[in-house]
Amino acid sequence: MPDTLLTVDHLKKTYESSTGVVEAIGDIGFTMRRGELVCIVGPSGCGKTTLLKCIAGLLKPTAGSVVLDGKEVTGPPPNMALVFQEYGRSLYPWLTVRGNVELPLKHKKLSKARRTRLVEDALEAVGLSHAGGSYPWQLSGGMQQRVAIARAVAYQPEVLIMDEPFAAVDAQTRADLEDLVRRLHLDRGMSILFVTHDIDESVYLGERVIVLSKSPTWVQEDLHIDLDPQRDQITTRALPRFTELRTHVYEQIQRAKRGEATRPVG
Amino acid sequence: MTLYTSTVRRPPQRPNLWARMGSSILYAIGVPVLLLVIWGVWGTIAPAKFFPSPLTIAEAFVDTWIGPAFVTDVLPSLARLAAAIVLAVVIGIAAGTLIGLTRWLRELLEPLLEFFRAIPPPVLIPVFVALLGVTDQMKVIVIVFGSLWPVLLNTVEGVRSTDSVMTETARSFALTPTERLFSLVLPAASPRIMAGVRQTLSVALIMMVISEMFYSSSGLGFQVAYFQRNYLIAQMWSGIVLLGLIGVLLAVVFTIVERRVLRWYHGIKEVERA
Amino acid sequence: MTTASAIGAPARARRRGRGASAARKAGLGALGIVLFLAGWQLLAITRVLPPSSLPSATDTLATLGGMLQDLEFWRNVGRTMTAWAIGLAIATVLGVVLGGFVGLIPVLRRATHTTVEFLRPIPSVALIPLAILAFGIQLQAALVIIVFASFWQVFVQVLYGVADIDTVARDTARSYGLSGAERLRWLVLPTALPYLMTGLRLAASVALILAITAEMTIGNPGLGRVIFQAYNIGNITTVYAIVIVTGLLGLVVNLVFRFIERRALAWHQSVRGEEAL
Numbered sequence: 001m002p003d004t005l006l007t008v009d010h011l012k013k014t015y016e017s018s019t020g021v022v023e024a025i026g027d028i029g030f031t032m033r034r035g036e037l038v039c040i041v042g043p044s045g046c047g048k049t050t051l052l053k054c055i056a057g058l059l060k061p062t063a064g065s066v067v068l069d070g071k072e073v074t075g076p077p078p079n080m081a082l083v084f085q086e087y088g089r090s091l092y093p094w095l096t097v098r099g100n101v102e103l104p105l106k107h108k109k110l111s112k113a114r115r116t117r118l119v120e121d122a123l124e125a126v127g128l129s130h131a132g133g134s135y136p137w138q139l140s141g142g143m144q145q146r147v148a149i150a151r152a153v154a155y156q157p158e159v160l161i162m163d164e165p166f167a168a169v170d171a172q173t174r175a176d177l178e179d180l181v182r183r184l185h186l187d188r189g190m191s192i193l194f195v196t197h198d199i200d201e202s203v204y205l206g207e208r209v210i211v212l213s214k215s216p217t218w219v220q221e222d223l224h225i226d227l228d229p230q231r232d233q234i235t236t237r238a239l240p241r242f243t244e245l246r247t248h249v250y251e252q253i254q255r256a257k258r259g260e261a262t263r264p265v266g
Numbered sequence: 267m268t269l270y271t272s273t274v275r276r277p278p279q280r281p282n283l284w285a286r287m288g289s290s291i292l293y294a295i296g297v298p299v300l301l302l303v304i305w306g307v308w309g310t311i312a313p314a315k316f317f318p319s320p321l322t323i324a325e326a327f328v329d330t331w332i333g334p335a336f337v338t339d340v341l342p343s344l345a346r347l348a349a350a351i352v353l354a355v356v357i358g359i360a361a362g363t364l365i366g367l368t369r370w371l372r373e374l375l376e377p378l379l380e381f382f383r384a385i386p387p388p389v390l391i392p393v394f395v396a397l398l399g400v401t402d403q404m405k406v407i408v409i410v411f412g413s414l415w416p417v418l419l420n421t422v423e424g425v426r427s428t429d430s431v432m433t434e435t436a437r438s439f440a441l442t443p444t445e446r447l448f449s450l451v452l453p454a455a456s457p458r459i460m461a462g463v464r465q466t467l468s469v470a471l472i473m474m475v476i477s478e479m480f481y482s483s484s485g486l487g488f489q490v491a492y493f494q495r496n497y498l499i500a501q502m503w504s505g506i507v508l509l510g511l512i513g514v515l516l517a518v519v520f521t522i523v524e525r526r527v528l529r530w531y532h533g534i535k536e537v538e539r540a
Numbered sequence: 541m542t543t544a545s546a547i548g549a550p551a552r553a554r555r556r557g558r559g560a561s562a563a564r565k566a567g568l569g570a571l572g573i574v575l576f577l578a579g580w581q582l583l584a585i586t587r588v589l590p591p592s593s594l595p596s597a598t599d600t601l602a603t604l605g606g607m608l609q610d611l612e613f614w615r616n617v618g619r620t621m622t623a624w625a626i627g628l629a630i631a632t633v634l635g636v637v638l639g640g641f642v643g644l645i646p647v648l649r650r651a652t653h654t655t656v657e658f659l660r661p662i663p664s665v666a667l668i669p670l671a672i673l674a675f676g677i678q679l680q681a682a683l684v685i686i687v688f689a690s691f692w693q694v695f696v697q698v699l700y701g702v703a704d705i706d707t708v709a710r711d712t713a714r715s716y717g718l719s720g721a722e723r724l725r726w727l728v729l730p731t732a733l734p735y736l737m738t739g740l741r742l743a744a745s746v747a748l749i750l751a752i753t754a755e756m757t758i759g760n761p762g763l764g765r766v767i768f769q770a771y772n773i774g775n776i777t778t779v780y781a782i783v784i785v786t787g788l789l790g791l792v793v794n795l796v797f798r799f800i801e802r803r804a805l806a807w808h809q810s811v812r813g814e815e816a817l
Contacts, residue, residue: 056438075440082438089431094453094530103449104439137534155439293650298658316673373568378576384790386749388665388756389764389783392771396593396779468663472753475665480757494669502673506666513661 005191006032011064024050026216037185039202040195042212043257048195052163081152083162087144091136098132101151122154142173159191175233203246211252221252318500326500343486347474350409358414362421387412388476395481413469420462424455457531460524467516595777604781620762624751627686635694643702664689668757682754689750690743697739701732737804741797748793
C-alpha cells in the first residue's frame with residue numbers, strides 16, 4: 001500500500017467577476033501521508049474553506065488536481081468524510097444521534113448488524129454511548145460536534161477532513177475536542193486534515209503545519225512539528241519548544257498578512 | 267416560637283390526582299356545557315323561529331342521520347372527500363417536489379400557480395360542472411383542483427430552501443440525488459408541507475359542501491340545502507352539526523398525524539423557547 | 541490585485557448575476573402564461589370540448605375586456621369589495637378584542653380551549669342555509685359567513701401573539717413597576733402586532749373567498765352573483781371571465797396585505813421565524 005494518501009498538485013481556483021478574474025487560490029501543492037495529522041492555517045480570507053471544498057470534491061478546481069489514494073477527485077469521493085464548523089446545521093434534526101451517525105452508512109450496502117456495530121463503536125469513541133437516542137438539538141454545542149465527528153468516524157474514511165470544527169465552541173469544550181482528535185489519530189491511525197485559524201491549536205494537534213499565504217493563496221511554509229506524539233493540554237503547551245513553534249507560525253502568518261513572503265519560483 | 271432561626275420550607279400543596287383530573291375535565295367541558303344550557307334556556311323563554319333548542323336538534327340528529335341516510339348520503343360524501351384529499355395531497359407533494367427542484371420549471375410555472383391559488387376555489391365549481399357534467403368523478407376532481415394549491419405551493423417553497431450546509435453534508439458523504447431527496451430534502455421540507463396540508467384539508471371541506479349544496483342532487487350537503495328549502499329547521503341544524511363534526515374530525519386526525527411526523531420540529535421549538 | 545477589490549469583486553459579480561436572473565425569471569414566467577393561454581386556445585379551437593363548456597381564450601379575454609368598460613361590472617366589484625371590507629373589519633375587531641381578552645387571562649384560555657378547537661374547524665359555508673333562513677338574500681347573511689370564517693384567523697394569531705411575550709422582557713417590565721396599561725402599550729402590543737398582521741393577511745384572503753362564495757350561493761349582489769346568473773343562462777364566457785377577475789382580485793389582496801405584513805414585521809425585527817401557518 002503506497003504511503004502517500006493525498007496529493008494536491010498545483011491547485012488553482014478562480015472566480016469570474018465583472019472586473020475580471022479573482023484568484024482565490026493561486027497555486028497550492030502538498031502531499032499527505034497515510035496516518036498523518038496535518039493542520040492548515042492561514043490569514044483570514046486566504047481561501048482555506050475553498051481549498052477544503054476543492055479537496056472534498058464539492059468544488060471543481062480551475063487548474064491542478066487532487067489525487068486521493070491514487071484516484072483523481074472529481075466529485076465527493078467515497079472514502080473521505082467531512083466535519084463542518086456549523087454542527088447545528090450539519091446534523092439532521094429529524095434524526096436521533098444514532099440516526100445521524102448511521103445515515104452515511106446506509107448507502108454503503110452493509111448489513112444491519114455491521115452498521116449497528118460501527119455506530120456504537122463510533123459513539124463510544126467520542127464518549128456519547130449514552131446519548132444515542134437523543135436528538136441533536138437536545139445536546140450542547142460540544143456534544144453536537146462530537147456527534148458530527150462520530151458520524152465521520154463511523155463512515156470509516158481513508159481521510160478525515162475538518163473545517164475549523166471547533167471555532168464555534170467554547171474554550172473548555174474545545175480543549176476536550178482537541179484531545180479527542182489526537183486520540184482518534186493515535187489510537188486508530190486516522191489520517192486527518194485539519195483546517196483552523198487558531199495557531200495554538202494547529203501546533204498542539206498537528207504533526208505538520210501548512211501555513212498558507214494570503215490571496216492568491218499558495219503554500220508559504222510546510223512546517224514539521226517535532227513535539228512528542230503523546231501530548232496533553234497542560235504540559236505540552238508549557239514546553240519551550242511549543243512556544244518556539246507557535247511563535248514561528250505566528251510570525252509566518254503575520255508575514256502572510258502583510259504580503260511580505262515571496263512565492264518561490266518554479 | 268421555634269428554636270430554629272431558619273424558615274422551614276414546606277413544599278406547596280399539590281392537589282391530588284382526582285382533583286387535577288376533575289379540574290381538567292371541568293375546563294374542557296365547562297364552557298361548552300354552559301353555552302348549551304344558555305341556548306336551551308333562551309329557547310324556552312324566547313323561542314326563535316330558526317334556532318331550535320339543543321335537545322330538539324339532538325333528536326333530529328339521531329332521527330335523520332343514524333339510519334339508512336348514513337349509507338345513502340353521508341358515506342358517499344365522505345368517500346368522495348377522502349379520495350379527493352388523498353389525491354390532492356399526493357399530487358401536490360409530487361408535483362411540488364418536481365417543480366421545486368427544477369429551477370426553469372419553477373420559474374416558468376410560478377406566476378400561473380400563484381394565480382390559480384388566488385382564485386376563490388368555489389368559483390371553479392360552475393367551471394368544472396360546465397366542463398365535465400355532474401358526475402361522481404367531477405365532484406372529486408373539482409375538490410382536488412380547488413384544494414391542491416396550498417400543499418403544492420408549500421411543497422415548492424419547502425423543497426427549495428434546504429439548508430446549504432445540510433446539502434453539503436449529504437454530498438460530502440456521496441449520497442445520490444435520490445437518497446438526498448428522501449433522507450434530506452423531504453424531511454427538511456416537512457414542516458412547510460404539513461402547513462400546506464392543513465390548508466388543503468379545510469379548502470377541500472369547503473369545496474365538498476358548496477358543490478353538494480348547490481350543484482348536486484345527492485350527498486350530505488344536498489340534504490342540508492334540501493332541509494333548508496323545505497323549512498325542516500331541526501333537521502337542517504342537525505346537518506350543520508354533522509358537517510361541523512366532520513370538520514372537527516379532519517382537524518383532529520390532522521393534528522395527530524402532524525404531531526407524530528413533526529415531533530422533532532416541535533421539540534426544537536420547545537428547546538428554543540426555554 | 542489588492543485584497544479590497546478581491547473581496548468586492550465576487551459581490552459585484554453576484555449583484556450583476558442577480559439582475560440577469562431576475563430578468564430570466566420574469567421572462568420564463570411570462571412565457572408560462574403565454575404557453576397556458578396558447579394551450580387553452582388550442583383545446584378550444586380543436587373542439588376537444590364544446591364551446592358551451594370551454595370557450596376559447598380569445599373569446600374569454602374579449603368578454604373580459606368588454607366587462608372592464610362596463611360600469612355595472614365595476615359596481616359589482618365595488619359591492620364585493622364592500623362586503624369583504626365590512627366583514628374583514630368586523631372580524632378583525634372581534635378577533636383583536638376577544639383574542640386579547642382571552643389571551644391575557646390564563647383561566648379564560650384554558651376554559652375556552654375546547655370550545656375554540658371545536659368551533660374553529662366548522663366550515664362557515666355549512667352555515668349558509670341557516671344564514672339564508674335567518675336573513676334572506678341580503679348583505680347581512682353574507683356577512684355572517686364572512687365574519688365567522690375570518691374571525692378565527694385573527695383570533696388565533698392574536699392568541700399566539702399575546703402568549704409569545706418574552707419572559708425576560710415581562711419580568712423586566714414588572715421589576716420596573718410598569719402599570720398594567722403601560723405594560724399593554726409597551727410590551728403586549730408590540731409583541732402581538734406582527735402576529736396580528738399575519739392574521740390580517742390570512743383573514744383578508746379568507747374574507748374575499750367567502751364574500752364571493754356567499755354571493756354565488758346566497759345571492760346578494762356582487763361578482764359571485766354575476767357568476768351564478770351567467771352560469772344559469774349558459775353564458776359560459778362570462779363565467780370564465782369573472783373567474784379570472786376573482787383570481788386577479790385575490791392576487792391583489794394577497795400582495796397588498798403581504799406588503800403591509802412585511803412592513804410591520806420589518807420594524808419588529810425577527811421576533812418570529814418564517815413559519816406563517
